[in-house]
Amino acid sequence: MIQLRDIKKIYFIGIGGIGMSAIARYFHSQQIEVSGYDKTATPLTKALEESGMAVHYTEDVNLIPKDVQLVVYTPAIPKGHAELVYYQQHGYEVRKRSEVLQIISEGSFNICIAGTHGKTTTTTMVAHLLRDSGYGCNAFLGGISVNYNTNFWSNQRNVCVIEADEYDRSFLRLSPDVAIITSMDADHLDIYGTEEALQDTFVQFSEKIKIGGLLISKYGLPREKDFNTDKQLRYSVSDNKADVYPENIQMHNGSYSFDVVINGDRIEGLTLHMGGQHNVENSIAAITVAYELGIEKEKIKAAIASFKGVKRRFEYIRKDADTILIDDYAHHPEELRALLTGAKSLFPDKKCVVVFQPHLYSRTNDLQDAFGESLDIADEVILLPIYPARELPIPGVSSEMILNKMKNQHKQVLSKEDLLKWASEVDPRGKVIITAGAGDIDALVEPIGKELGIRN
Structure with missing residues (x-):
């Protein structure tokens, strides 16, 4: 090599x-x-x-x-x-990219964040905490940090914060000193074949943690008893049986204030200016890393308060009294569930409209029931045609497959052209309009905003 x-x-x-x-x-x-x-x-x-x-x-x-x-x-x-x-x-x-990342990180102290969803936001939060507090790190992110408008930065401190990708088993090339596992729901079944095989790989990832290292995992993961590491802390946004959990959560105009309890110790008065209770949970995992590294509580609080989010992760395109427009990368049923539940809880007086572009024929086929169930949370659903990415079409698999699984009657499949026509005719007032997906739907956000009368 x-x-x-x-x-x-x-x-x-x-x-x-x-x-x-x-x-x-x-x-x-x-x-x-x-x-x-x-x-x-x-x-x-x-x-x-x-x-x-x-x-x-x-x-x-x-x-x-x-x-x-x-x-x-x-x-x-x-x-x-x-x-x-x-x-x-x-x-x-x-x-491969994963092999090169392995070489880069071989001699460093590595904080690696894995999970079928939640990992990009959590990785960016960890990296921001270390940068904003003055601790320092090299960051390899799977999204663009709004604070710094980049997905990479370097620092003289020999610490790497790395988004650990489960696709193609890439994360098994990493050697974490600290690892986070946010989730392990069924995904990438074109690679793994079964949900059990995917879970096996996350267990193998836990075994990559260095001797004396720390695993921080979401409380209640299906194979948490199989994780193999010297030290483990489990976190939850809703269960105080976990080692790390929040208390006194309050919502204020799309932001959250809360305390965090870590093994009986407490950090009080945290504020997160990012929508979705799932992002409170992501922040708890990131806060745990900073706490375990010995970063002062006041610096942790300041960093969380200054965190501006990740592009396309519950990103507010517009947020005012009449109209909310949110763009999000959600492309898995559980991500959609968290996104839509978060939006409806934050804005209960507004109608929730989601425009979703399915990503991959295989994922649509494998998870069609779960997609239908998650999208039913919204008041109105518009589906775009499937974004193929690396795949060729699968006969019989289309966005109509998801549409037919939904109980919600306010649903339709539109082309991109017809979507813009819809946006030009709809009244956005009193609505939370969400664009979601991992394909090229982000290129439509600005045109949709213009048709809605939204100009940055």
């Missing part, structure tokens, strides 16, 4: 992925020449280009650099991708 010190030029296939771009930013910060390919230009790839990285958007071996020491690719890239095949067939050092 190549050593980091030997790399002068590096190439990324799929550089616009949120995890790939964080690693690209890391190498760029080390004065290494970074370039890459992605399928389409996005705000993220444009930001990489503006920082000095060369990115092209045509799959063409004539455009790729031939003098690189390392090629990094994401598992989302098809195996037959022309550029990937060229590098593999011509003797280049070609590694």
Whole structure:
């Protein structure tokens, strides 16, 4: 395996992925020449280009650099991708993103956050707590921090905060000193086959924690008795039988105030300016990390109060007395359940309308019943066609499959064009309108806002 010190030029296939771009930013910060390919230009790839990285958007071996020491690719890239095949067939050092992250973090103190949902927000909270308090860390995030408008930052302190991705079992390459497991619901069954196999992999992840390390896990996870680590703390937003839990939760115009009890000790008067009680739970996990690292309580309180969230995680596009527009990355039934429950509890006097773009044919097929049940929480549901991402269509699988599972009668499937027509005709007053999904629905948020009469 190549050593980091030997790399002068590096190439990324799929550089616009949120995890790939964080690693690209890391190498760029080390004065290494970074370039890459992605399928389409996005705000993220444009930001990489503006920082000095060369990115092209045509799959063409004539455009790729031939003098690189390392090629990094994401598992989302098809195996037959022309550029990937060229590098593999011509003797280049070609590694998955997870392998490179393993090399980067081998000699550091690692805080790794895993879970089928909740991990991006929790990772960003942990990294913000360490940065805002002055503790310091290198951060590899799976989302864009609103506080810093980036998914990566570096620090002289040899501590890495890493979002640990279960897709393709990537997180088994990491060696945590502190690990968080937020959830382990059925997902990525195209990779794992069964929910039990997915759970087995989370148990294996717990076994990767270094000797003397700490596991912080959500209370009541299905395999928590199988987790193998020297020290474990369990947290919950609703059950005081956990080791860590909140008390005195109060809502104030979309924000929360609460206390946190950690093994009998107490941090009082915390304020989180982020919607959704599930995000209170995420913050409890992050607070536990900071507390265990010895960060002062007042610094923890200040950092939580200053946390502005993650782009596309319960992100307020507009929030006033008449109209609420929220954008969220939710693409799993449990994420949708938390999102919609949170929105309805925060704004009980408003009608909840969700526009959801299903992500992947396989996920839609595997979880169609759960999707229908979660979406029924909303007062009105609009479904977009399935975003295929890395997949080819599966015969018979479509957004109508979810529609037919729903009991709610206020539901429809619309094309993107018809959605904008709907937005131009609907009265947004008295409504919480939510856009949700992991595909390209985020590109529709601004046009929807304009049609609704919302201008930033």
